[in-house]
Amino acid sequence: xxNKEPLILVVVIFFTLAVYYLVEPFAHSQMHKHFESEGxxxxxxxxxxxxxxxxRGKDLVLGAAACVGCHAIxxxxxxxxxxxxxxxxxxxxxxxxxxxxxxxxxxxxxxxxIKNPTHALMVEHKFDPAKGKVYPMPAFYGAGGDIDQExxxxxSYLQSIAVKGExxxxxxAFETACGRCHANRYEKWTPIGETPTxxxxxxxxxxxxxxxxxEDSLTKYMGKLPPDLSIYIRSRGEHFIxxxxxxxxxYLEGTAMPRVGVNAESAxxxxxxxxxxxxxxxxxxxxxxxxxxxxxxxxxxxxxxxxKEVWKDLH
Amino acid sequence: MAHxxxxxxxxxxxxxxxxxxxxxxxxxxxxWIPKNINFLWAMGMxxxxxxxxxxxxxxxxxxxxxxxxxxxxxxxxxTIMREVDFGWLWRHVHGVAASVVFLIIYIHMFTGIxxxxxxxxxxxxxxxxxxxxxxxxxxxxxxxxxxxxxxSYWAGMVITNLFSGGSLHADGLVEWIRGDYVPAQAFLDRxxxxxxxxxPLAIIGLIGxxxxxxxxxxxxNQDGEEFDFDAESKKYLxxxxxxxxxxxxxxxxxxxxxxxxxxxxxxxxxxVFFHYDFAMDPVxxxxxxxxxxxxxxxxxxxxxxxxxxxxxxxxxxGLIAFAFAQVIFVMLPFLDRSPNAVPASRxxxxxxxxxxxxxxxxxxxxxxxxxxxxxxxxxxxxxxxTFIGLWIILPFxxxxxxxx
Numbered sequence: 275x276x277n278k279e280p281l282i283l284v285v286v287i288f289f290t291l292a293v294y295y296l297v298e299p300f301a302h303s304q305m306h307k308h309f310e311s312e313g314x315x316x317x318x319x320x321x322x323x324x325x326x327x328x329x330r331g332k333d334l335v336l337g338a339a340a341c342v343g344c345h346a347i348x349x350x351x352x353x354x355x356x357x358x359x360x361x362x363x364x365x366x367x368x369x370x371x372x373x374x375x376x377x378x379x380x381x382x383x384x385x386x387x388i389k390n391p392t393h394a395l396m397v398e399h400k401f402d403p404a405k406g407k408v409y410p411m412p413a414f415y416g417a418g419g420d421i422d423q424e425x426x427x428x429x430s431y432l433q434s435i436a437v438k439g440e441x442x443x444x445x446x447a448f449e450t451a452c453g454r455c456h457a458n459r460y461e462k463w464t465p466i467g468e469t470p471t472x473x474x475x476x477x478x479x480x481x482x483x484x485x486x487x488x489e490d491s492l493t494k495y496m497g498k499l500p501p502d503l504s505i506y507i508r509s510r511g512e513h514f515i516x517x518x519x520x521x522x523x524x525y526l527e528g529t530a531m532p533r534v535g536v537n538a539e540s541a542x543x544x545x546x547x548x549x550x551x552x553x554x555x556x557x558x559x560x561x562x563x564x565x566x567x568x569x570x571x572x573x574x575x576x577x578x579x580x581x582k583e584v585w586k587d588l589h
Numbered sequence: 590m591a592h593x594x595x596x597x598x599x600x601x602x603x604x605x606x607x608x609x610x611x612x613x614x615x616x617x618x619x620x621w622i623p624k625n626i627n628f629l630w631a632m633g634m635x636x637x638x639x640x641x642x643x644x645x646x647x648x649x650x651x652x653x654x655x656x657x658x659x660x661x662x663x664x665x666x667x668t669i670m671r672e673v674d675f676g677w678l679w680r681h682v683h684g685v686a687a688s689v690v691f692l693i694i695y696i697h698m699f700t701g702i703x704x705x706x707x708x709x710x711x712x713x714x715x716x717x718x719x720x721x722x723x724x725x726x727x728x729x730x731x732x733x734x735x736x737x738x739x740x741s742y743w744a745g746m747v748i749t750n751l752f753s754g755g756s757l758h759a760d761g762l763v764e765w766i767r768g769d770y771v772p773a774q775a776f777l778d779r780x781x782x783x784x785x786x787x788x789p790l791a792i793i794g795l796i797g798x799x800x801x802x803x804x805x806x807x808x809x810n811q812d813g814e815e816f817d818f819d820a821e822s823k824k825y826l827x828x829x830x831x832x833x834x835x836x837x838x839x840x841x842x843x844x845x846x847x848x849x850x851x852x853x854x855x856x857x858x859x860x861v862f863f864h865y866d867f868a869m870d871p872v873x874x875x876x877x878x879x880x881x882x883x884x885x886x887x888x889x890x891x892x893x894x895x896x897x898x899x900x901x902x903x904x905x906x907g908l909i910a911f912a913f914a915q916v917i918f919v920m921l922p923f924l925d926r927s928p929n930a931v932p933a934s935r936x937x938x939x940x941x942x943x944x945x946x947x948x949x950x951x952x953x954x955x956x957x958x959x960x961x962x963x964x965x966x967x968x969x970x971x972x973x974x975t976f977i978g979l980w981i982i983l984p985f986x987x988x989x990x991x992x993x
Contacts, residue, residue: 278811279627286629286696289951296955297890298867304959305885460667501875505666509874552874554670555677562678563862570858574851577844584844587830588624 309517309524314538319386319394324423326430334428338417339388341372341428349373349435358454358466359488365410366495368454368466368488376432377442378450383535384432385425388414395532396523444550447543451519451536452503455492460504460551465492496530505552512545519544617839621822623810624836630808631849632697638850639690639857640792646683647785650676654735656781658774661737662876678861681869685861687729688868691891694722702921703943705813708930710806712922717799719919724792726892731784733889737777738873743886745772745780755905771879813931885960893957894950898977900961901970910973917980924980927987935993938986942979949975 335341344361346354348371354361358368375384386394391411392401401409417424437446448458454465462469464485472478493499506515517524519541522531536544549556596602603609622630653673655664669676698718701707707715730748734741749772753763768775807818816834825833836842860868867890872883888896899911917924929936933943949972956969 282627282629289947290692293890293951293954294867296951297893297958300955301958304965459663460671505874508666508869509871511871552666559677559681559862562675563858566858566862567855570851570854574848574855577847577851580840581844581848584840588836588841589831 306514307525309521311513311517311520314380314520314536314541316380316383316386316535319382322382322385322426322429324420324426326423326426326428328427328431328434330424331427331429331431331434334417334424335372335431339414339424339428344369344411346371347373347435359484359491362488362491362495367410367492369411370450370454372432374436374442374446374450376429376434377436377438378447378537378540379535380537381429381433383533383537384429387535388425388428389421394535396521397530397532399528400530442540442543444543444547447536447540448547451534451540451544455496455500457502458504458551459502461547465489498530500531503548503551507545507548507552515545515548516541617843618837619822620838621818621825621835622808622838622842623814623816624834625810625812625814626808627811628845628849629696629700630811631846632693632700634843634846635693635850635853636690636697637796638854639686639693640796642682642686642857643690644789646679646686647789649679650683651785656735656777658737658777658877661735661777665736666874681861681865685857685865685868687732688889688891689857689860690725691729691889694725695891698722698918699943699947702946703933704809704811705925705930705932705936706809707922708925708927711802711809711930713802714799714806715922716919717795717802721792721795721799722918724788724795728784728788728792729889729891731780731788733873734772734777734780735784736873737877739875739877739881739883740870740873740886742772742877742879743883744888745776747886748888749776751899751908751911755908772877809930811932813929813935887958890954890958893955894953894976897953897957897969898973900957901966901973910977913977913980924983925987926984927990928992929990931993937990939990942983942986945975946979949979 335347341347342352342355344355344365346352346369350373354369354371356364361368379387383394390413392398392409395409397409401407414425414428415421436442449463453463457464466485466488469481470477472481489499510518514525518526519534519536521533522529523533591605593605596605600609650669653664653669653676655661655668665680669680671677701715701718730744734745749763749766752766753759764770767773768779814834818835821833821835825835825837870889872885875883887893895911895914898914899907901907902910925939927936927939933940952968952972953976956965956972959965961969
């Protein structure tokens with residue numbers, strides 16, 4: 275009798291793969307919108323035409339542009355005018371510390387943001403001055419000279435003070451770009467900073483009250499509390515997170531989540547941070563996986579040889 | 590009292606008390622299996638191995654899992670996935686095995702259907718197998734509740750709602766099952782109990798019954814050939830191993846089983862380490878939130894075909910169709926009126942019935958996951974009607990079958 279096993283194996287594999295294709299790639303393609311990344315190019319925003327001068331930029335930031343009226347630049351020794359929880363009470367969300375803005379955000383995006391925040395952030399649907407809804411950050415209308423030159427100078431200054439190279443860690447990228455709205459409890463991160471280790475219960479409770487008050491302001495400001503991102507890498511995946519951050523409106527029209535404006539490098543660092551929090555053991559998994567596969571292939575070879583040995587008398 | 594003599598060896602000592610030689614013969618070396626079988630006959634052993642993987646990984650997970658609505662999610666996703674050494678490994682083994690075990694169960698079931706292994710004295714094998722299917726389904730569903738993610742919560746909500754019986758409005762029954770108005774602490778606790786105690790005990794008992802049911806009718810073979818096991822086993826023991834139509838369970842059959850198991854484990858561990866996402870739905874990595882319904886609610890892939898029999902109809906008709914789909918496979922040995930216990934390829938119309946049923950169930954599976962918009966709604970509707978129709982015509986087409 276001829277051996278039907280190869281044919282049976284083909285049939286089993288065919289139907290298994292058919293089911294897999296239908297319930298995984300096919301079903302997901304039908305259930306979810308799919309957008310391709312633009313590589314954080316922000317093609318809708320105008321390109322920078324002027325070359326900035328960091329020294330002039332510094333004067334503007336500290337002077338005419340009045341950035342430090344609200345923003346901290348802790349790197350330059352300028353602390354925030356208000357504690358995060360008070361700032362959130364006043365503005366809805368704590369204005370960012372600008373120390374590393376030049377590294378985290380795309381230059382073109384920063385320039386657009388300074389000139390017209392709601393447009394760059396894609397929150398014009400939410401903040402319409404005609405309806406009395408004014409975005410907390412005022413636009414910069416220039417300090418009397420060429421506004422494009424002035425903006426380029428400011429961006430240049432921010433880039434000059436920001437972290438560079440190895441010092442630019444995934445944690446800095448996450449905390450700067452995401453961390454004032456999103457918590458990450460698996461990394462002990464709250465929107466007002468990392469949870470310290472407390473000696474006294476009173477300190478712990480005081481911190482928790484601060485977080486709760488901050489989150490109350492944030493909830494009012496955003497419409498709902500932005501989600502904790504601890505395992506978003508598992509629930510949303512890298513592709514969704516990247517393309518969502520690049521343009522939240524294309525997935526969720528009308529969402530209060532702003533376009534964050536990160537550059538490609540810091541987007542990759544944010545992903546790495548999220549992988550560290552939500553898929554912590556991925557390197558161990560790959561390593562152990564390879565060893566287990568080698569072991570199990572050897573086991574399968576021995577099983578095959580044993581079968582041949584036992585069955586040689588049976589045919 | 591039996592007469593005991595001074596033991597000559599440890600083996601003799603055990604033999605006098607436990608008859609280990611006899612047990613070994615009955616269970617292994619003189620448990621006779623037909624020789625003309627293909628690798629599909631190894632699926633039983635593959636299932637045993639997978640069940641052991643589930644049991645062992647489950648025991649490790651149980652040491653850190655917290656059945657509490659406030660702690661469950663983080664005990665799985667933080668404690669087990671990040672803090673416990675190799676916790677991620679046990680979880681991925683458990684999750685992937687829970688999905689793959691159903692793939693093997695379906696292959697095992699369709700093998701039985703194709704070769705007519707539920708007929709002529711093998712009805713109890715089929716019935717105990719179907720009970721195992723029900724028990725595994727309960728085990729899978731209750732286990733799916735435990736991480737207390739969005740899909741756990743909402744699948745729990747939807748499935749327990751089925752017990753309201755549509756227009757019967759048996760809401761009291763639903764509350765009784767949940768122990769609350771909505772899935773909450775009482776719900777999680779009882780599904781935890783079901784998952785780690787009651788259902789596993791039932792499964793272990795049913796596996797015993799399933800194996801026991803094989804003893805008297807013997808394992809079927811790929812030609813549906815009937816032969817005298819006593820005569821063939823005598824031939825084997827007399828030295829004509831090549832001529833005998835039977836082989837020993839161990840080591841002959843076991844050697845082939847282990848070969849298939851070896852190849853299967855390569856596939857299995859590839860999935861565990863490099864392709865586990867299919868078995869761990871992304872939606873369930875969001876914590877349960879009773880105020881936020883996920884956009885798409887669907888069961889795991891192995892329940893999709895029966896879900897799709899429920900979905901395209903109005904509530905009451907859907908529930909009846911669903912109930913029909915849940916029990917109808919159990920009835921197979923009695924609905925198949927043919928006198929032939931041979932492979933489907935030699936059974937006339939039944940051959941077409943088999944492939945139509947397989948393809949229809951795959952279509953139902955696919956349509957059960959996608960949103961019920963056109964054309965998927967219509968495809969699902971007709972596939973559900975086809976499923977019911979195929980079962981209605983089964984007794985007639987098998988009755989017409991000529992004896993081969």
